[in-house]
Amino acid sequence: MKFAVIGGTGLIGSQVVAHLNSAGHEAVPHSLSTGVDVITGQGVEEAVAGADVVVNLTNSPTFDEASPAFFRTSMENLLAASAKSGVGHFVILSIVGVDQVPQLDYYKAKALQEELLAAGPVPYSIVRATQFMEFIDSVLSWTADGDTVRLPATPVQPIAAKDVAAGVAEVAAGEPLNGIHAIGGPEIFNLDELGRITLSHKGDSRTVVTDPTAGMFAVVNGDVLTDKGAHLAPTRYSDWLS
Numbered sequence: 167m168k169f170a171v172i173g174g175t176g177l178i179g180s181q182v183v184a185h186l187n188s189a190g191h192e193a194v195p196h197s198l199s200t201g202v203d204v205i206t207g208q209g210v211e212e213a214v215a216g217a218d219v220v221v222n223l224t225n226s227p228t229f230d231e232a233s234p235a236f237f238r239t240s241m242e243n244l245l246a247a248s249a250k251s252g253v254g255h256f257v258i259l260s261i262v263g264v265d266q267v268p269q270l271d272y273y274k275a276k277a278l279q280e281e282l283l284a285a286g287p288v289p290y291s292i293v294r295a296t297q298f299m300e301f302i303d304s305v306l307s308w309t310a311d312g313d314t315v316r317l318p319a320t321p322v323q324p325i326a327a328k329d330v331a332a333g334v335a336e337v338a339a340g341e342p343l344n345g346i347h348a349i350g351g352p353e354i355f356n357l358d359e360l361g362r363i364t365l366s367h368k369g370d371s372r373t374v375v376t377d378p379t380a381g382m383f384a385v386v387n388g389d390v391l392t393d394k395g396a397h398l399a400p401t402r403y404s405d406w407l408s
Contacts, residue, residue, distance in 0.1 A: 204244060224376070257292075
């Protein structure tokens, strides 16, 4: 099959392209660097022309109140072009628990993206993943202050980006789900605990202080960012660290 992977040069997209091509498909990466602008629409029709499947892995440049506009415009442009071209399957990557954290602008934006896809003209699949292991360092940096890192005890289920890419590629190569497929890491940690494990492994002497008000994940209630019923990926956090 022929795949148009929009956002196909990024962390996940490049690996999705590699997975699909190694499986004998034709996967073509598209991004701003290849002349495809999902906001202005430049190059979008050309990118999806002739594709059996469109995989949209583009992401908003910000996580703030501007993010809903990005996802609305990009999805409207991509869905219109895909319908016009006769694309038979449209796949996006979303987040486990995305509809349970309305306090976060970015999560509201991703939930909007899901809604637009489900209401759109093309058969679809939504892959929801838990938090990427690759983002843990960024999470630590948000609330770092001198010798202290403040983190809430929010439960998370970290997954390696390579496992996310494999899951997206598998769903994209299958029949449209017209629904959601959830994938997650094999272990659940409290975020403060994960911070301590990470710093210890790196030989970082900073102290993690449990603070229920610290950082973006402080507004998350309960364990909505985890999914014990998700398809569990194989990579454990300790193996990824090493």
